[in-house]
Structure formats: C-alpha cells, structure tokens
Amino acid sequence: MIHYALICSLEHEFDGWFSSSMAFEAQAARDLVECPVCGDINVRRALMAPCLPRKSNARDPAKAPQPDVPQPSAPPATLQQPSPGHTVAVAGDRLPAHVRVALQRLRAEVERHCDYVGDQFAEEARRIHHGESERRAIYGETTPDEAEELAADGIEVSSLPWVPHSDS
C-alpha cells in the first residue's frame, strides 16, 4: 500500500491509501477519488513532508520518558575512523582471509626483527630510551596504562593486532 496526502480544490486535506501510484492516477482520472469533506473530485496530491522513521524518534533522548530530568542530546551515532596511535580492536574470527594473512605476516615480521621481552616491555622500553639497554626494537606485553605512560615520556609504542599464527 502507498499513502498519499491528498488535497481537494477547496484545500481540504485528507489521507488516501492506494495499492500503487498507478492505482491512484487511474482512480483520480476516473473521478473515483473524492474529498470526504465536500465530495470534490478535483483532488491532487499534497506536498509530503519528509517522514522520519519511528525508531529514530524513540532513540531521541529528548523524547525519552523522563520529563523531569533534562538530558543532553546524544552525539550523532556516526563512527569515525580511529586516530593514529589509538588501539583498534580486530575480531580475528571474522577477518577476511587476506586481512588475516597480512596480519599474520606482520606478526612474523615483528617476531623476526624484534626482541621479545614479555611483560618486561615497559621497563625495557624505558631502559632503551635512557640508553641503559642496547638500542633495538622490542615487543612484548604491556597494559594500556603502561603504554600511556611510555607515550607521555616520549617513548614510541605501537599496539599491533596480534592474530594467531596460521598453524594455530
């Protein structure tokens, strides 16, 4: 069914339901569409205002059933691309195969060229930064807090999507 806002020559507005726009044209052409107020058959379609789906209204905090509590309007729900340096979560199971392979290759490169220092990562990164350890690339585990502290000290840290090896 298709809904039309209709208007007669005397500006009476009313609703009409038709199986299609062709059905409306056909019925109007045969004078079958008449104004329920005055019976005028000189009926045309009124201009339609854009209709928002109900769902978006329901999510609008201003229309939430809490009239006593003023609520700030929610930010638009658009997803933005993550900024460089931010940790991005990647769901491994759903990765397209070629992305997974690329990440596995990345992991292999890191393992080949960097020293694994385990959970001593933050400590070792600091030592290298201060010239107390051999200058080299390392990798290991660290907490987001530690990574933040390192970054604050000017020590460059990157989080990598660590996918399982292809044989695991």
Ligand SMILES: [Zn+2]
């Ligand atoms: Zn009318």
